[in-house]
Amino acid sequence: MSTDFSWIRPEPHGIHIVPADCWVDPSRAVAKALVTHGHADHARGGHGQTVATPETLAIMKLRYATSDGATPVGYGETIKLPGGVDATYIPAGHVLGSAQILLEHAGERVIVTGDYKRRADPTCPPFEATPCDIFVTEATFGLPLFTHPPIEEEMAKLLDRLAAHPERCVLVGAYALGKAQRVIAELRRAGHHEPIYLHGALEKMCRLYEEHGVGLGELRLVADHTKEDMRGAIVMCPPSALNDRWSRRLPEPITAMASGWMRVRQRARQRNVELPLVISDHADWGELTRTIAEVDAYENWITHGREDALLRWCQLHQRRARALALVGYEDEDD
Amino acid sequence: MERFAALVDALVYTRSRNEKLRLIAEYLRATPDPDRGWALAALSDGLDFPAVKSSTIRNLMKDRVDPVLWTLSRDFVGDTAETASLLWPALDSEPDPPGVSDTVEMLSAMTRKSVPVDLPKLLDRLDASGRYALLKLATGGMRIGVSSRLAKTAFARAFEVSVDQVEEYWHGLAPPYDALFAWAAHGEAPPDIENLPTFRPFMLAHPLEDTVVDLAEYAAEWKWDGIRVQLVRAGEETRVYSRSGDDISATFPELLDVLPFPTVLDGELLVRGSTQGGEEGGAASFNALQQRLGRKTVSKKMLAEFPAFVRLYDALLVEGEDVREQPWTARRSRLEALMARLPESHFDLSSVVQARDFEHLAEIREGSRDDAIEGLMLKRKDSPYIAGRRVGYWYKWKRDPLLVDCVLMYAQRGSGKRSSFFSDYTFGCWDGDPDSGADLLPVGKAYSGFTDEELKRLDRHVRQNTVNRFGPVRETDKSLVFEVAFDSVHESKRHKSGLAMRFPRIHRIRWDKPPHEADRIEALRALIRD
Numbered sequence: 091m092s093t094d095f096s097w098i099r100p101e102p103h104g105i106h107i108v109p110a111d112c113w114v115d116p117s118r119a120v121a122k123a124l125v126t127h128g129h130a131d132h133a134r135g136g137h138g139q140t141v142a143t144p145e146t147l148a149i150m151k152l153r154y155a156t157s158d159g160a161t162p163v164g165y166g167e168t169i170k171l172p173g174g175v176d177a178t179y180i181p182a183g184h185v186l187g188s189a190q191i192l193l194e195h196a197g198e199r200v201i202v203t204g205d206y207k208r209r210a211d212p213t214c215p216p217f218e219a220t221p222c223d224i225f226v227t228e229a230t231f232g233l234p235l236f237t238h239p240p241i242e243e244e245m246a247k248l249l250d251r252l253a254a255h256p257e258r259c260v261l262v263g264a265y266a267l268g269k270a271q272r273v274i275a276e277l278r279r280a281g282h283h284e285p286i287y288l289h290g291a292l293e294k295m296c297r298l299y300e301e302h303g304v305g306l307g308e309l310r311l312v313a314d315h316t317k318e319d320m321r322g323a324i325v326m327c328p329p330s331a332l333n334d335r336w337s338r339r340l341p342e343p344i345t346a347m348a349s350g351w352m353r354v355r356q357r358a359r360q361r362n363v364e365l366p367l368v369i370s371d372h373a374d375w376g377e378l379t380r381t382i383a384e385v386d387a388y389e390n391w392i393t394h395g396r397e398d399a400l401l402r403w404c405q406l407h408q409r410r411a412r413a414l415a416l417v418g419y420e421d422e423d424d
Numbered sequence: 425m426e427r428f429a430a431l432v433d434a435l436v437y438t439r440s441r442n443e444k445l446r447l448i449a450e451y452l453r454a455t456p457d458p459d460r461g462w463a464l465a466a467l468s469d470g471l472d473f474p475a476v477k478s479s480t481i482r483n484l485m486k487d488r489v490d491p492v493l494w495t496l497s498r499d500f501v502g503d504t505a506e507t508a509s510l511l512w513p514a515l516d517s518e519p520d521p522p523g524v525s526d527t528v529e530m531l532s533a534m535t536r537k538s539v540p541v542d543l544p545k546l547l548d549r550l551d552a553s554g555r556y557a558l559l560k561l562a563t564g565g566m567r568i569g570v571s572s573r574l575a576k577t578a579f580a581r582a583f584e585v586s587v588d589q590v591e592e593y594w595h596g597l598a599p600p601y602d603a604l605f606a607w608a609a610h611g612e613a614p615p616d617i618e619n620l621p622t623f624r625p626f627m628l629a630h631p632l633e634d635t636v637v638d639l640a641e642y643a644a645e646w647k648w649d650g651i652r653v654q655l656v657r658a659g660e661e662t663r664v665y666s667r668s669g670d671d672i673s674a675t676f677p678e679l680l681d682v683l684p685f686p687t688v689l690d691g692e693l694l695v696r697g698s699t700q701g702g703e704e705g706g707a708a709s710f711n712a713l714q715q716r717l718g719r720k721t722v723s724k725k726m727l728a729e730f731p732a733f734v735r736l737y738d739a740l741l742v743e744g745e746d747v748r749e750q751p752w753t754a755r756r757s758r759l760e761a762l763m764a765r766l767p768e769s770h771f772d773l774s775s776v777v778q779a780r781d782f783e784h785l786a787e788i789r790e791g792s793r794d795d796a797i798e799g800l801m802l803k804r805k806d807s808p809y810i811a812g813r814r815v816g817y818w819y820k821w822k823r824d825p826l827l828v829d830c831v832l833m834y835a836q837r838g839s840g841k842r843s844s845f846f847s848d849y850t851f852g853c854w855d856g857d858p859d860s861g862a863d864l865l866p867v868g869k870a871y872s873g874f875t876d877e878e879l880k881r882l883d884r885h886v887r888q889n890t891v892n893r894f895g896p897v898r899e900t901d902k903s904l905v906f907e908v909a910f911d912s913v914h915e916s917k918r919h920k921s922g923l924a925m926r927f928p929r930i931h932r933i934r935w936d937k938p939p940h941e942a943d944r945i946e947a948l949r950a951l952i953r954d
Contacts, residue, residue: 233493233496233497233500234489234493234497234511235497235500235501235507235510235511237510353510354500354501354506354510355436355437355503355506355556356501356502356503356506356844357844358436358437359436359437360844362439363437364437364438364439365437366437396496396500398496399492399493399496399497402490402492402493402496403493406490
């Protein structure tokens with residue numbers, strides 16, 4: 091096996107595919123970008139050409155109000171890039187449209203995961219573990235203390251609290267792209283079919299999900315309703331609105347947040363969260379390490395989070411690994 | 425343990441004081457004896473298990489988790505007990521949680537030798553929340569936003585009794601407080617504390633700030649720079665209590681057989697020297713007193729070199745008579761009359777500061793720095809002695825702090841509520857002329873004096889200006905100036921700069937000031953007074 095890999099280079103603002111002169115998830119505008127998914131720290135606007143799944147392109151169009159240079163690639167499809175590089179988009183299980191990108195050149199295989207998780211998610215197809223030579227993995231929850239509990243347990247916690255306070259509402263802070271829709275879909279799966287109220291900032295993304303076939307049940311806008319209407323209901327908002335004046339219009343909200351960080355008590359306290367829901371769209375420690383073992387790459391490149399602990403794990407398990415210092419990847423809201 | 429663990433979790437996630445009181449009160453009402461007594465002790469920091477320390481937990485974990493991964497996790501979480509509760513390898517079997525009393529019994533039975541075997545067995549019987557509650561309980565100091573006062577208030581609320589009464593009985597009883605529950609929950613006679621040397625809650629002062637008081641109504645006293653203590657003599661036993669109600673008798677054995685009659689006195693503990701109030705017998709600076717603090721045993725040499733005495737402020741009980749309801753002037757006369765019966769070797773009386781009017785008093789306070797005292801106390805002459813802080817009775821009027829401009833050098837992540845923030849700052853002064861290549865030398869460390877908003881900005885500054893990382897510590901590019909306030913500065917061999925500040929805090933963040941304009945070491949050295 092060749093171990094040259096000089097054709098792919100981690101740079102501070104993205105991963106550079108040299109012969110094709112294009113970038114994976116660049117943090118600044120470039121001529122040609124391959125984008126893994128629609129979260130803002132991966133999908134910047136302003137690229138000359140953007141190659142992504144149709145769902146990701148739709149999300150980017152919604153966010154940046156333009157679809158110039160959009161080049162769709164479906165899951166399992168391969169696109170030929172200049173310089174003899176093939177790019178294949180494989181489901182990553184993170185959010186709607188999220189993909190890992192398999193890059194092949196001169197017989198060498200590199201996978202860039204973007205963000206991923208291994209749990210079932212009613213809003214997107216599951217992660218597919220794919221063998222490769224270099225595995226570029228995220229490490230958002232790359233510490234052994236992160237074990238995400240089964241989502242059913244968290245839904246039960248939420249619904250129990252709601253039932254105990256029929257005169258109040260539960261306000262759930264959730265990332266506007268992905269987490270909010272997944273929580274709603276899981277609530278429906280758990281048998282909660284009451285209307286769910288939305289902060290205005292979530293409306294368009296929920297509609298986009300529904301247009302892509304993800305059923306979310308009856309959704310209502312907080313702005314169209316009175317305090318009385320919302321007693322005993324679940325209200326969803328982006329995390330930034332949790333402690334905002336906006337929430338004063340709600341009936342004595344119980345503050346909840348759906349995030350992998352909620353595993354740590356003080357993180358929940360810092361956010362003034364009364365009901366922490368440990369729900370993440372990222373792989374937890376067990377899933378990260380299991381995935382590294384499964385894809386069994388010649389070398390692992392670790393980025394996007396707590397690289398040092400995952401590097402240590404690789405060292406303890408005799409796996410080659412290095413940390414990338416990419417700019418601007420920090421996910422405080424997941 | 426399940427209910428107790430659920431209570432601990434609920435308390436962690438509750439901000440409202442009222443809601444915390446409600447949760448604890450509900451638990452106390454619904455839980456049988458003696459479980460609730462032990463839980464109350466745990467919440468009010470009344471439990472100590474010498475065999476279980478934070479280091480015990482660390483060692484247990486390092487046998488089960490790679491040490492590097494342990495340290496990285498601990499740094500992220502900011503709390504040893506919580507990190508261990510999350511990282512403890514789960515068994516496949518269902519949890520089999522013991523009761524609170526059984527848990528306490530098992531923890532008490534552990535020795536340093538048995539703890540590495542017995543504690544894991546206990547941890548294996550609990551889930552993550554249970555492990556957190558257990559480890560918090562075992563290491564003392566729950567640090568979950570519940571003060572011992574709050575726990576007592578919740579107790580009072582649960583059984584509709586007076587919190588002041590609870591305070592009085594509290595220090596005469598030991599966990600699980602059988603007599604306290606018998607009285608409050610079961611309507612039996614109150615605990616008998618008359619012949620017990622128990623602690624009475626201190627009367628405290630508000631900062632004076634912009635208030636101006638009339639000296640016809642208020643008396644002024646020096647605020648001495650030692651530690652506030654309460655001396656209690658009852659049932660042929662003397663005890664020394666610190667401000668928080670900790671029994672520090674063992675640290676000051678020379679005070680234990682010098683009180684000849686049953687009494688409770690309030691005063692400032694000092695050691696002999698020449699810097700404080702020379703004409704009143706003379707006390708050493710706080711730096712000298714520090715040699716005596718925190719020791720469990722005291723050598724003869726220590727006793728001879730730094731003899732302790734108490735400068736008395738007030739009397740609460742005189743020969744068994746409770747005088748707390750009497751006005752300050754009456755208590756003061758009782759105290760003055762007592763002085764003749766107390767040995768001069770161990771007691772003197774804190775004098776009343778005479779001033780013509782408030783302005784004159786302000787002048788006297790200005791000149792007080794040379795006497796190395798903390799400032800002035802103003803006490804309303806008709807004030808009874810009341811537990812806690814009551815508006816309008818007592819004021820403290822500290823002298824203005826000293827100020828120096830320092831440069832931020834290192835930052836460390838905080839713990840608890842600040843676990844993800846770089847909130848502990850080490851700062852330095854220039855060792856010469858910065859324009860001729862002088863270096864910064866660390867002179868102190870502070871983690872208070874800024875708002876939450878400022879903390880966020882400081883945290884961002886540290887993250888964006890890091891030049892080096894040493895585990896949890898970041899070295900910054902030394903571009904930010906702090907105006908640091910502190911009470912005094914002393915020689916110290918512990919620091920490279922040879923100086924140590926007393927109670928440094930961030931006074932202002934000088935985002936505008938270039939670092940080369942910060943102060944030099946000599947400027948700080950010139951402020952030494954002892």
